[in-house]
Amino acid sequence: MEAKVKDRIASWSERWNTGNTGWHVAGVNHCLMEYGEALLPSGSRRRVFIPLCGKTVDLKWFYDGGHEVVGVEAVEKCVLEFFAENSLKYVTETLTWAKVFRTECNRLKIYCCDLMDVELEALGKFDAVWDRGSLVAIYEEDRKKYAALMKSLLTPDFKYLLSTLVYTPTESFNGPPRNVPTELVEELYGDVCKVEVLGSQEDEGRAKKWNLKFFTEYIYLLTPKTQ
Ligand SMILES: C[S@@+](CC[C@H](N)C(=O)[O-])C[C@H]1O[C@@H](n2cnc3c(N)ncnc32)[C@H](O)[C@@H]1O
Numbered sequence: 001m002e003a004k005v006k007d008r009i010a011s012w013s014e015r016w017n018t019g020n021t022g023w024h025v026a027g028v029n030h031c032l033m034e035y036g037e038a039l040l041p042s043g044s045r046r047r048v049f050i051p052l053c054g055k056t057v058d059l060k061w062f063y064d065g066g067h068e069v070v071g072v073e074a075v076e077k078c079v080l081e082f083f084a085e086n087s088l089k090y091v092t093e094t095l096t097w098a099k100v101f102r103t104e105c106n107r108l109k110i111y112c113c114d115l116m117d118v119e120l121e122a123l124g125k126f127d128a129v130w131d132r133g134s135l136v137a138i139y140e141e142d143r144k145k146y147a148a149l150m151k152s153l154l155t156p157d158f159k160y161l162l163s164t165l166v167y168t169p170t171e172s173f174n175g176p177p178r179n180v181p182t183e184l185v186e187e188l189y190g191d192v193c194k195v196e197v198l199g200s201q202e203d204e205g206r207a208k209k210w211n212l213k214f215f216t217e218y219i220y221l222l223t224p225k226t227q
Pocket of ligand 1: 009012023054073113114115
């Protein structure tokens with residue numbers, strides 16, 4: 001078990017160290033541009049959670065929108081790059097389970113640790129979640145724990161925007177990013193969430209790159225089941 005946990009982070013650390021970070025985009029994610037309104041009811045300040053945040057500029061996009069943003073990322077190198085590349089000053093704090101990097105105003109915070117080790121009470125609850133390159137990045141065997149953890153962080157009127165990828169895994173490519181079909185999203189979140197597909201888009205470039213018949217990005221809005 002211990003070896004697996006070390007391996008979980010080591011492979012990502014290796015990717016950051018060698019620049020094997022093809023998922024990282026320079027601009028704000030296109031799904032957020034298109035569907036961000038569904039996540040953020042206008043005029044309200046939200047607490048936004050970005051699991052496995054890497055150094056996505058989406059963190060800054062939410063911050064610039066006046067929201068409180070919390071990310072979790074295991075690899076310190078990219079957390080440092082995030083603050084440097086976005087010209088944001090930060091202070092650090094060392095907890096028993098994470099090193100925290102935060103703006104002085106405390107409105108943007110990245111916990112540097114394994115997501116599976118977070119102290120849920122310390123993170124607090126979130127009105128909004130932006131999950132891109134996260135559920136699709138984790139090991140299959142971590143998925144149930146991941147979904148339980150995510151669901152435990154939601155406020156009663158949450159909105160959770162989830163980006164997944166669907167393809168037929170082959171011997172030469174089975175991720176990450178991993179294949180996460182709609183049935184799996186339902187299985188993991190359907191007990192407490194209404195699962196709505198907002199859109200989907202073929203990515204012929206990545207299908208070709210990995211020699212797959214198709215590679216489709218899906219975007220879901222998860223909301224409380226009772227509403
Ligand atoms: C595919 S990248 C996606 C990053 C970001 N969400 C984006 O859209 O650019 C996955 C990120 O999660 C981090 N990561 C992987 N497993 C993790 C874990 N168990 N806990 C915290 N971070 C993790 C990796 O270092 C990497 O930066």
